[in-house]
Amino acid sequence: MPIRQLPNQLIDQIAAGEVVERPASVVKELVENALDAGATVIDIDVQTGGKKRIKITDNGQGIPEADLAMALQRHATSKIHSLDDLESLLTMGFRGEALPSIASVSRFELISRHQGAEMAYQISAHGGEIDGPKPAAHPVGTTVIVADLFFNTPARRRFLKTDKTEYLRIDELIKRVSLSRFDVTFRLSHNGKMIRNAQGGDTEILRHQRINQLCGKDFIDNAIFITQQRGNLRLSGWVAKPSWNRAQPDRQFFYINQRMIKDKLVGHAIRQAYQDVLFHGRFPAFVLYLEIDPELVDVNVHPTKHEVRFRDSKLVHDFIFGSIHQSLAATRVGAMQESKAEPLPDYSQMQHRMNLSGGGGYGGLGASTPAAGVREASFDYLQQSAQASSQLHTYPVGDAISSPSLPEADGQHQDIPPLGYAKAQIHGVFIIAENQHGLIIVDMHAAHERITYERMKEKFHADALKNQKLLVPIQVNVSAREVGAVESHREWFEQLGFELGVMGEESLVIRKIPAMLANADVENLIKDVLSEIVALGSSQKIEAQINEIMSTMACHGSVRANRQLSIMEMNALLRDMEHTLRSDQCNHGRPTWAQLDMKQLDKLFLRGQ
Structure with a gap:
């Protein structure tokens, strides 16, 4: 025609x-x-x-x-x-x-x-x-x-x-x-x-009313307010605590310069920020606003204008990830009282130390077995960190540990720790504690798992990462753009324990890998990482896989069910929780503790009715 x-x-x-x-x-x-x-x-x-x-x-x-x-x-x-x-x-x-x-x-x-x-x-x-x-x-x-x-x-x-x-x-x-x-x-x-009929107005009450209509009445009560700025980028809004999650991604709202968007880069950054704290198969909830110089974002990439393209995608990705990740790190009981909290005790000076292999205590990896697929050498490398985190530490809180009781005078309430003082242990699984609001219930394994995991991560990032040279280097065929990504991120790969060489326009060779990843499918891992770097400007896949191994080790090294703890040991665990990042949930995203205040307890028994 x-x-x-x-x-x-x-x-x-x-x-x-x-x-x-x-x-x-x-x-x-x-x-x-x-x-x-x-x-x-x-x-x-x-x-x-x-x-x-x-x-x-x-x-x-x-x-x-x-x-x-x-x-x-x-x-x-x-x-x-x-x-x-x-x-x-x-x-x-x-x-x-x-x-x-x-x-x-x-x-x-x-x-x-x-x-x-x-x-x-x-x-x-x-x-x-x-x-x-x-x-x-x-x-x-x-x-x-x-x-x-x-x-x-x-x-x-x-x-x-x-x-x-x-x-x-x-x-x-x-x-x-x-x-x-x-x-x-x-x-x-x-x-x-x-x-x-959503009435307009720039007051906090009207804003919260509008958010409640969309996200549910308890969203704000279970959300963390974010406001972060870096250069021309500003992120503000609310992210739900990991415990307030959804079965579907139906409470996710992201705006760029007041334009609602659904962007792969933004979604990836937010998922990465939640990966360490969210229960598997669940989705986070958020209402977030990104303000950016309009010259740094192209909104003319799709007829419906839902998708955008950033001039510096890595900068935006890392800014969103870092802002949310930092905010979620504070999801622990007592985080709001951080300014009032006493400094952490010097753990090296603690006297009472036990592990699972010796007569009581609430931790220790001595009796644990590494998870399948984790090399013994890798286990040994971080075992010291896990043992240090699982040792029982006493805290200078006075007579309340040996004879737990709450102060009677209201003026003394500020001296009560957020998780209060332990009263009993239920079926070797839960710790019952009393704080100034009422009753605290703690899943002792889930709580200790998070404590152990966070201490292992601190140890991992503080020490130089051990790597090992491969007897037979691995050759990997990639695209020319992915070879360029290796060149531009060479220092980052070295910091994580990799030594990568360029063999040709579309070929790489892996000579060294982190010792912890000795049993991993390194070739496909590197391919996935490079694919993400090309698409998004950055990748957390290596860190995620290392964290997954440490999480498994922490789970095996944490106090198990039916382990009988003394009051002193239970109180030490509570104090550790109050000083550990992300301690509101375990490594798998399950909650570690719950509060029943006096009003809830009264309602259970129809008191005052």
Whole structure:
């Protein structure tokens, strides 16, 4: 067939296939236009899930009469005028495709009154044929009505889901957009019934109300507030504690310069930050805002504008990972009292030391067996660290250890440790303790596992990493870009115990590896690491595999069930927990302790009722 110029109507319908997937896509584009117009109140009214009718009204600055017809032309926009504008975008929309694409597959009507104009004007389009503009009645702002979506493309209409499913997509979209702009009021109605009325305002109460509506009433209570800045990067928002997790990734909201995005690099950085503390098969929850110089991020990489590209992906990845990782490290009881806490005792001076192989105590690797696949040499290398962390240490807390009791006077409450003092042990599994709030229950194995693991990591990072030379070097075939990644990250590989050589444009040789990874599939590990570095600018796969081995060793080296502990030993474990990072959960993400305050205990026994 000869090459022909496509008709404008067909061009618009093809474009609509990229921009308008379903009613929620229409709502997204029109709400973003309203935000760009400076609206502070946006009303969204949909019928039959948006299939029959979508009406969006805003109080923004409106569109002048002279620009109404141009607004429905392809690639016509007021938001960019040059390449410089495109490279430093702060507006939500900018392509100039949304309105003409929507108008080409619906019965479209737009009424707008520009600020300062005496009257409003209306323009309509049915299947792309434009009528108007002509005078109309309307306050300052804009109303867009989209009726009978896909009426002229029935094949695409058949791909739509039920009314309820399409409405729920719109509802989820509005909730997500509303989290990006706390200062804007969003009202959503479906089939004439008001569903959501999120009042705008920049107060903490209103922000928390809006977050609670989306993430659940207890999200804020179980979240850590983050605010970190490095150069042109600033990250703020809330990350849920690892114990408050989800079965699905349905409470994950990330915004870049107020634009909601779903980005692989961002997702990878957040997963890496949670990898040491989250229960397997569960997902973290977060509401996070990244502010970045718009010249350092390209939002023009996908028609729906959900994906972005960073100029320095490694910098952004490491900043997000480091900010969240640092915040999660403080997930331990008493972290808020850190400024009041006494300095850690000098463990080298502690007198009472026991291990599992000798008459009591709550730790020691002496009776443990390395996990399958862990070389004996690797085990020996870190055994000292595990033993040091598992030795029983006493703390200078006075008579409370030998005869645990809480001070009676309220003024003495500040002297009570966050986990209080041990009272008993239940079935050789749980420690029962009393603090100023009520009852504490501790899973002694899970708690000691985390303590042991963290001490092993400290030892690992403090000492020079031992490596071993391979008798037979391993040759690895990789891409040219991955060879370049080895060259640019050579020092990093050496710090982790690897010696890699370049054999050719697409070939490497592994000469030395960390002793701990002697039984690992090093060839595939290096391939995976290089693949991640090329894609994301960095990788934590090596550290993750080393941590996994240490985690297994810590599990085997921790106090086991049915181990009877003395009151002194139990109190020493509680004090260790209060001074150990991430001690709210074990290495596998399970909680290590729980609190039942007096109100909860009273409720159990109907006291005061």
